[in-house]
Amino acid sequence: MRIVVIGGTGFIGQAVLKEFLMTWGRELQATVVTRRKEGAELFPIWQRPFVWDVNESPPPPSLIDGVDAVINLAGETVAQRWTQSAKQRIRDSRVLTTRNLVESFRQAARPPKVLVNASAIGYYGDRGDEELTEDSPPGSGFLAEVCQLWEEEALKATEFGVRVVCARFGIVFGAGGGILERMMPMFEWGLGAKLGSGKQWMSWIHVNDAAGLILHAVTNEQIKGAMNVVSPNPVTNRDFTRALARAVGKPAFLATMLSIPTFILRMQMGEGAGALTASQKVLPKVAQATGYEFIHPDVEEALREVVHRRQLLSLALASTD
């Protein structure tokens, strides 16, 4: 199994690479495309780094030629203040990277069998209590527009006979990255709180299931087009707040009473605050219809697992000091 992972240095990328290693072992040949020129010695021996900024230009077709799967997870973080230049980086790092990648497929003698390209449930916009599946129309707003452009670029690879899956990630929970890494310290200090009203739906997924679903999409030829990468049990922000407070052993009652007002979020993140309070009740219709079995379908259990893994990671780090 030969795979190329763009953005494979990131939070989801590392989990995906481990999932593939567990499945294929020594048969796996994994190339990680990274912009980082230094630190090649930090890559695990089984991940071959290839330094290229796909944002800037198409990677050489020889990199892609004959590989089984290309997984594109590159993207500037959205968890920052959305200035005009930040919005441009957020858009370009997704749309241009995908365009350049597909251009290299055009040039390759043997394009990959499948492209799994990241997207996000931001595609659906802010949709209240509506249940959303892959068949639902897109919403409005900056992220919804970026996701549509991102997916349009990825789907152009079908012209070269590539099966394309647009993985619409929900909020990914895991140790060592993602939203929880930022939120956890506040909850551990007993300062956890709802975001805004707390009534908004959060569609989440444990990082092990996110990686499991990418593997599922690569190996399951039935899957084409959009695939929601979310657990079957979305929760309101209030229920998430309660579950996270419990998972870190702090009073859940207090956390669900307190709330961070929307204007404070706006002061910190500008327009990006809307992404934190948007309501998206997204269901994994494609994953379930194609037989994917979730490892962590329950939010309380998933959060307890993340807290436990974070504790193990900090113990491991302390023992290497």
Ligand SMILES: NC(=O)c1ccc[n+]([C@@H]2O[C@H](COP(=O)([O-])OP(=O)(O)OC[C@H]3O[C@@H](n4cnc5c(N)ncnc54)[C@H](OP(=O)(O)O)[C@@H]3O)[C@@H](O)[C@H]2O)c1
């Ligand atoms: N985590 C979530 O909850 C979540 C939710 C919805 C969607 N997603 C999407 O899933 C993908 C992976 O997420 P993640 O959490 O693993 O992100 P991450 O940890 O930030 O990793 C993303 C990778 O993209 C590359 N990258 C960062 N900024 C870039 C830029 N300006 N131009 C080109 N490449 C850039 C980096 O690789 P190098 O530095 O090695 O080049 C980085 O390792 C992203 O596209 C994200 O939008 C994630």
